[in-house]
Amino acid sequence: MFWEEVAVVKRIEWNGLDMVVKYGRKVSEVEAEVLKMGRSETAAPVPKVYGVARDGDEVFIYQELINGRTLYELWPSTDSSTRGSLLCDLVHHLNSLHALRPPSPATPLGALVAPPDERLSRLLRLDAELASDPIVCGSAAFRDWIALELKRRTRDVLAADVEKLIDALIPLEQTVGLVHSDMHGGNVIVRDGHIVALIDFEYAAWAPPDIAAAVCGSEARQMAWTPFVTFLQRSA
CATH class of the missing domain: 3.90.1200 (Aminoglycoside 3'-phosphotransferase; Chain: A, domain 2)
Structure with missing residues (x-):
C-alpha cells in the first residue's frame, strides 16, 4: 500500500505564462482539489491550480510558479x-x-x-x-x-x-x-x-x-x- 514511485515536477511556459507541472502515475486529481481547497478556504500560501489533465494512467497538475x-x-x-x-x-x-x-x-x-x-x-x-x-x-x-x-x-x-x-x-x-x-x-x-x-x-x-x-x-x-x-x- 505504501507508494514509492516518484512524481515528475517541471517548470514550463504556456502562452507566455510560467508555471509548474507535476505529473506521473502516482499523481492524483485529489491533490489538485486539496490545493484548491487550501488556497480558497485558508490564509496559507498555497499555489494556484491552473488545470488538471489525464493522459492514460498519468495525471498532470498545472500550477502557479512561485519564485523563491x-x-x-x-x-x-x-x-x-x-x-x-x-x-x-x-x-x-x-x-x-x-x-x-x-x-x-x-x-x-x-x-x-x-x-x-x-x-x-x-x-x-x-x-x-x-x-x-x-x-x-x-x-x-x-x-x-x-x-x-x-x-x-x-x-x-x-x-x-x-x-x-x-x-x-x-x-x-x-x-x-x-x-x-x-x-x-x-x-x-x-x-x-x-x-x-x-x-x-x-x-x-x-x-x-x-x-x-x-x-x-x-x-x-x-x-x-x-x-x-x-x-x-x-x-x-
Whole structure:
C-alpha cells in the first residue's frame, strides 16, 4: 500500500505564462482539489491550480510558479532572528490549514489521495502488513488505532509507556483538521525573509493536527525547526 514511485515536477511556459507541472502515475486529481481547497478556504500560501489533465494512467497538475528558495537551501545560512520569524510564519500557515474540518464526522481519516482502506498507511508511511486499513473516523478512534499499532509494532515497549506516548502526541481534546504531513524544508518556499508558498500536498490528510509533527520528514527533524517526535517504528 505504501507508494514509492516518484512524481515528475517541471517548470514550463504556456502562452507566455510560467508555471509548474507535476505529473506521473502516482499523481492524483485529489491533490489538485486539496490545493484548491487550501488556497480558497485558508490564509496559507498555497499555489494556484491552473488545470488538471489525464493522459492514460498519468495525471498532470498545472500550477502557479512561485519564485523563491526552499527553506532547506536557506536554513544553514539563516540567522537565529530570521529563523524565529520563519517559524512563526510556518506555525501560522499550518494552523490555518488545521482549522479546516472534514466534510462530515463520518469522513475516513488519513491521506486524501488514497482509497479509504489505504489512507492510514499512506499518512504514516507504513509498509503493508494487512490486506487493508481499518476505516477510522474521529480523533478518539484515531488515538485507539495508533495505540494498537504502536503496541503491535514495538513489542519491546510497555503498554503503559505507549499510552503515555499517545497522550503526549494526540491530546484527548484534539480536533481533526487538514494536515500537510510532509512538511520538510524542501516543501517551503521563502522569498525576502517570508514564507511565500507551501508545496507538494500529496500526503495531505484529515488527522488530528499534532500528528503533523510526528510524520514530517527526517530533514525537518534534523533542522529542528519544530518539536518533531519519532513515534512509529516499522519493525514488524
